[in-house]
Amino acid sequence: MKRRSILGGAIPLALAAAGRAARAAPPAGLATNTDHGFNSAGTFDIVARFADPGPSGIAITPDGRMFVGFPRHAVDHKGATLAELRDGGLVPYPSVALSLPSDRAPADRLVSVHGMTTDTRGRLWMIDDGKLAGQPLRPGAAKIVGIDPATDRVIASIVLTPPTLLPDSHMNDLRVDLTHGAQGTAYVTDSSFGTHPALVVVDIATGRQRRVLAHHPSTQTEPRFMAVVEGRPLVFNPSHQTFVSGGVDGITLSPDSATLYYCPLTSRRLYSLPTALLSDFARGDAELAAAVTDLGEKGVADGLATDPQGRIYTTNFEHDAIFRRNLDGSFDTILRDPRVLSPDGICVHDGHVYCTLGQWNRLAGFNGGHDLRVPPYLLIRCPTDPPAPLSSLPA
Template identity: 50%
Template sequence: MKYLIKTAGILLLLIKTTFAMAQENYEIIAMISPPNPDMSGIAVSSDNRVFLGFPRHADNHKEFALAELIDGKPVPFPNKDYVYPSTKPYKEWLVSPHGMYMDKNDVLWVLDDGKRSGQKEIPEGAAKVVGIDIHSKKILQTLVIPKPVLSDDSHYNDLRVDLIHGEKGSIYIANSGFGEHYSLVVIDIASGSCRDVLLNHYSTSPELQFMGFLEGKPHVYDFKNQSFPNGGADGIALSPDSKTLYWTSITGRNLYSISTDLLSDFKTSNQQIAEAVKNEGQHPACDGLAEDEKGNIYFGAFEQQSIIQRTANGAYKLLAHDRENFVWPDGLAYRNGYVYVTLGQWNRLPGFNNGKDLRKPPYLVVRIKVSN
């Protein structure tokens, strides 16, 4: 019995030490407070410039929608006219940028979900993907998501840009759904052609019997009585060779993948795409994903208030944990040996808490050193 007690004590000490080491393994690079809004998407350039998106779908704020962090402070990017609310056509300004991605050429791709809190409609031209040259600050591409692909029940959450399929590349978008409309969206950059695939497929939809913990309290998924952020396809990642796309549902625990040879080919039928989906096993329930050049995938595990690494061979590793600050890890980006994370507090919004806003600014942006 003494041996068992001693062994259990050593094990507990090891667990505590592991969590303590992981908890210290991050650096705060920005603390954002009102009147600046709560951020979501994040992207990092080859020379470590950091860009943040500030969506309006949960809070129809009047501040900038896209910014670059300069000396830890958000500065409107590429210019004020493009990122503040405007009366110009929706195609000509950022309405509600969500997911962001930096390609190998340092082009910043911004996914505008087009949705503003309190407004049911997503006007045509509001939902789009924009490519920005971060050096010249020029808008290189504006790819509008048209009807009938566009639905007011769509929530275009995150994206990846594949530069090897198509004349100028292909874009893959995770649509987690404001209503019960879940899918992946594929855009051919050269032509602007766009289509919805895997619509309400099991791999893009919420897991109906999902239950999870948020800040120590259990929550059961109920679309008609929502007590925590939920939806379908959300986190998205691309393999280093751009041959495989991965995605997760925000209300689910299964990682799915598909060949981009099939997904990018508009001649492939919906049935062929559905039949090609692979289940890659379970993962911690999460919001955003990030990936690196070695095929590792990173998860913002909201139940565990942690950042988790999945190696290319399917092993999982704890990178960082903080019960106080990792309330809702949201956007993730990997660059030059670091994982960058926006620490949202979306589960504390009034809509999930009987009308009470439980958010506690400042909102943090952190980075975590990865040992590969």
Template identity: 45%
Template sequence: MMKYLIRTSFLLLNLFTASRLIAQQQQPEIIASITPPAPDMSGIAVTSDNRVFLGFPRHADNHQSFALAELVDGKPIPFPAASYVYPSSKAYKDWLVSPHGLYMDKNDVLWILDDGKRDGIKEIPEGAAKVVALDSRTKKIIHTLVIPKPVLSDDAHYNDLRVDLSHGKQGTVYIANSGFGERYSLLIIDVATRKTREVLLNHYSTSPEPGFMGFLEGKPLIYDFKAQTFPSGGIDGLALSPDSKTLYWTAITGRRMYSLPTATLSNPAVSEKQLSDSVKYEGEHPACDGLTEDEKGNIYFGAFEQQSLVQRTTDGKYHLLAHDKDNFVWPDGLAYRNGYLYVTLGQWNRLPSYNGGKDLRKPPYLVERIKVNTN
């Protein structure tokens, strides 16, 4: 009888704990519901006064619509002007070809990573791949940093970026190249001099993890570069510590997080071997696409296997923020601002290229946010 009571009490305690955890999860709020002919979105960035910007890349769908927009009353409005975000016959450096990663700095300058890639076109023309710094208040373009040849590669996929304003006269940009081909690396741009370097090329920390197997919507899938069945590649998500002293990164095809001191990474005098030897393994993480960070140093993940949003606190512990098997199909771009975590849900694993030519996406494409505890 006593054993039965103990077991029953233990079961009730577990159920009570589980119910508390579920109750503690905040309910995500849908802030935009985007339907065709509007395109599918990826990157997201938020200003200090909660204005939301979205990027609409053309690497998976060479659409003829806007490539960058601000959410106004839940609707995407071309930003900063239609002439800059729609396809154009102007020089490639003078319009947004395929913006992917977005980053909002402390001055509300929107940094846009244009990977320059369009579906069905192998070449990335010089001028198409670039970083644009745009004042979100005045709409003025502050910098256009073209990724030059020979650093520029048609096999590159410039996916995410962070801007470190503490190194270099005008800052340093770090770019994740997750690779359309088997080329994976970090790019570093000195904003003042515009000098661009490619480092950690096909390094173990920037490459897909060999033998990776993941679950997507309940299906076990094995990574195969020659027969891809889900979005895959190398270094993808980036996060920058609040003091700008550490850059973190993850590979989209992997579960290991790495870091480097920005003092080392931004210094062109540091050799490739020194960089390689300085890479720090930060432990495992949920398989994810993008990352974001808050002012306390917590890092956030869109866990595509678990269809969840997850927080890693500064003590290295992980916390479930929200789970939604219906809407969190492929959490993609993440942004944190003023106590909220924002996420774009583009359903990229349902693209025709991963599903025998069938487009399995089910619009609308959602943008959601959730209140988070940063302590």
């Protein structure tokens, strides 16, 4: 009883003293964190919920048509690998024959749609990584596919072939630049299922293709890299992977397509290259390497996207967040919420950031054979300019 009464008297006194000290202190010039750890940052809408499989790529046309990719490299599911979201439901796109599993040759159907984008003419492009879980890559499966939403017809299908395509390639994401090449140039990130990442450049008109910067630090994983995923510190080990990892992965273009931004998944750095050089097949690796700009840290990002102002949005699976890199190189937290698990595909449309949440870090392969994912998987959106970003520093 005596001890309890002593503590009971000490606590109010301490609180009172703290209160007097706080009132006596001069006003703070900057507030580094306005939520004091009590709330999530930002607001988001749930656009769609998916039972199975988990979503990855997301692309939206200028008139608002929304397309989602469901790759088969982690789980060989029997649903559509590409679908249009209509009235809250998924419709295989551009047709059942192309999007659902079938006996067609891999070159004549969509096998495993991963990264997606639209070009400046509003056409849909995707990278078909061609991989079915537990199976080797088949010839013709990995390819770049373009579809014109105005007609729902395939306008391009460029099969990736050796030596551009390696047995352990993981063609992950892409962007299409219409300012270089007769019909444009596609830039693809091969994050690799093994240890051979690189950037891939493809001339859309001719199908000419090549790997570049396959040994440059800007495309590689960082040795002994550590990520904190759902509170667990995990160290990258290519022979025993315990979290989503890989080489060059995130990719986006500046609004004028003059600059390509990219980053390895197992890294915190952001890099850029002039597309005038990257699209020129006469330029060798040494010249490209000399033109790479290291833009510094941006956190652990999977997807990248650019808004019309040139600001870059990055997913971050360590913080369950979406960050924005401003034109001056500073960052804001656009969204942070414990439900934002494994933020993956990302795009910007009409003042909002759209992002798929596939819970990839909970796959059985990263968790001792136990699939820890809990459907539904989400497609969310949040405003590009929330009223008061968590990380803003008011004067």
